[in-house]
Amino acid sequence: MMQFSESFPPLPPPLPHQIIPNKAARRWPGLPSPKLQGSSFGDANCMEQLLVHCANAIETNDATLAQQILWVLNNIAPPDGDSGQRLTCGFLRALISRAARSGSCKLLSDVAVSIPNHKFSIIELAGFVDLTPWHRFGFTAANAAVMEAVEGRSVVHIVDLSLTHCMQIPTLIDSFSTRPEGPPFLKLTVAGATEDFPPMLDLSYEDLGAKLINFARSRNVAMEFRVVPSSSSDGFSSLIDHLKITGAGDNNGEALIVNCQMLLHYIPDSETLGASCVANHVNSHHSPRSMFLKAVRGLNPCTVLLVDEDADFTSENLVTRLRSAYNYLWIPYDTVETFLPRESRQRQWYEADMCWKIENVVAQEGPLRVERLEPKGKWVQRMRGAGFRGVGFSEEAVAEVKSMLDEHAAGWGMKREEQDLVLTWKGHNVVFATAWLPA
Template sequence: MTSGFYVQPCEVYGNNKCDEVIGLDLNLSSMSCLPFPSLSTLENNSAVWEIPFIDETRNHKRVKLEDSANESIISTNYSLYSGSGTGSMYTSGFNSLSRIQFRDHISAYTRRYLAAEKMEEEASTLLGGEPEEEGSGDGMKLVQKLISCAEAVACRDKTHASALLSELRTNAQVFGTSFQRVASCFIQALTDRLALVQPLGAVGVTTKMIAVSSEKDEALHLVYEICPHIQFSHFVANTSILEAFEGESYVHVIDLGMTLGLLHGYQWLNLMESLASRTGQPLRRLRITGVGDSGERLEAIGNELKLYAQSMELDFGFLAVESNLENLKAEDFNLIDGEVLIINSILQLHCLVKESRGALNSVLQTLYDLSPKLMVLVEQDSSHNGPFFLGRFMEALHNYSAIFDSLDAMLPRYDTRRAKMEQFYFGEEIKNIVSCEGPARVERHERVDQWRRRMRRAGFQPAPLKMITQATKWLEMNASEGYTIVEDKGCFVLGWKSKPIIAVSCWRCF
């Protein structure tokens, strides 16, 4: 019998089959129904189609699916290219597709099926950190149901997705196991996305911006105090900056995003303290330019830094630039001849990674033209910006499952501080990744290798980090057991067990 690839409708979603057709743009964020997409343009009264596989050298698995009647009326005597056989296949819809188009469609859906198969295989790893007494069987059911719900949302099957969400809410608890807690955030994100999807046939989803709240400010402060992610970034960044300061008299630091929105300039207070205590040639003047959306907040941080610098008898100047990163210009920074320039970017540039890439490329070119002696880049080392919704969903589920698992090692289950961090900080990131599209989706995290390629294309050259001993010692003193540091081609990657979380790298122009 001819090797075949079998296709069926999305019967896993009940009678409401996914109506996404083969001709739909494959780059849509609302990915087609996985793992079993419906080929609407190929449908006729037949229940089962056997499509002779085009590339016999590939070892793809068969997926044989049947409709509710379990009919099978198609034989294997058809030839898609010669027209041999009875010819009824051509009268049932295939005549609308050219040979090349048909090859492309089968190849695309094969890739999607394999991606879905991988999703199912990886689902079992999500519960690896859950203790057995928490019920690994129930946890696995929760994982599978959550993935099924994401598939239904991707298909815009509101009826099935809503039913699954209702079931999921009874099992996902804010004070439950780490996976129950992370599932609660993803359930809310899927609920938001489902509420925003347009009717079938429309492209993409409606988007909304997530408002900044006092709860998020408090959650960010707790993340800074309790989790090592931001403090580790500050430590490596400041150590690198101090090395770049060595032998310099006048230094200017540009802080993109100004302390992530924290109400205090912790990173720069620590830097000033280090400057005051170090030996050798003293720094004659330090200037810091803070870039951010809130001029009032920038000025408050600037005043705090000025008072601290005065207590340290340090000549200090501060400039606030109220602007988003896309609108920055060289003249905004009031550069002075003879000053050494340092650029500091902590968890900021991923917000510019849009579909066109033009915004990020433009900003990187502007920064490169400033000729900094050093640029510190800190970003999440994760892949949350893939072209397909379900791929992003699974990547985010892996990443945040590790983060929530790490919180178990730091705080008791019923600690309200942990709930605030999970719901108002990490939960907001999850909602942005899962429920938003277009300009509203700003949490577009990418892998460290992608950032390397992007920085090199902009003209920057790597400045390898060499303080692994210091970084390891800092981690031992300031983080829970389970956190690790890995040196990756001159970058430092902070992770929880085997899962990378934060990547720190340094760059120079010459």
């Protein structure tokens, strides 16, 4: 049970669901009335308003109001409730964590506010990825584009910048093994990230590489695996240097593919640099993200695949950022509500992943705040500014994505936005997939 310092009484336990409306309707000075906002206690609009008012109270050091709102949130958003309540509970934990770090409300807790993230085995991670199309969408679109880009090439070098530890590579190996002209020699280089971002793996990259090589051998695909310790915090500079030194790409007669799957938004953006960025007149074209893309362009890759979540978590304003996160991260909670029991272990792992994101977006600042998603339009600008031109996905690639989506719930869909593909849930943008060639 979360508790406060002596200046605040402890939060009471969550009330039984059937009596929440009467108890939660109690008013305190400064606490907004949900009826005036066109909401009722417990619905999404009300919970979002309460979170926003709580964030404002914490930022202005209004400890009394913050405590009042947290009391209400604790009673209407139990951690084992429906998807909206579980989502709100994640934000509640994050706000308490932020207040505890800043000292604004002198919040303490007897137990850790954060939910520990599970370290997955290979089998568990494969099952985790297969739960929804969240990752599979990008894998399927990218793999189809890779097969088309390297048709007829005898050596294929894939630089894999992936959040899910090469989980898409076995499917790609399978595709190579049945290529009409025979499989290529496959070189795989991965960034052995020095940071731990969920989902986390309980296996070293060296052991992972050995398993991938053995799998490729079983499919009669010759494969070389190399891991380069590198960090997103410096724009994967060690990886870029390694690729330059080894002459990756056409200089070695190989088709170089750079596959970026939900990892580039961990590279610092312009805002991360703070005052120094402004003082040195650094604009978006010279941010670490744009500099990384220009370095990739210098490698003259055959194709670059860029897949990421279509949301904006970059605002320096806490309330703006909280609203953006709340109105995006309801989607993963809603999706698993459709097919996983509330007590499911897989659901707990999935939601722990989301809670990590929420806490990072809400409770952290500066370099520690690494969940800095940018929408598709911003990445399109960055790619064009770095010297790339977009290419569309073929009808075969689109058909493969649609076939994959048929394996999942009816709420998932796909739409085309110019040359790009966008995964949707109940009509809302979730993940985008783009493909690029050097201009």
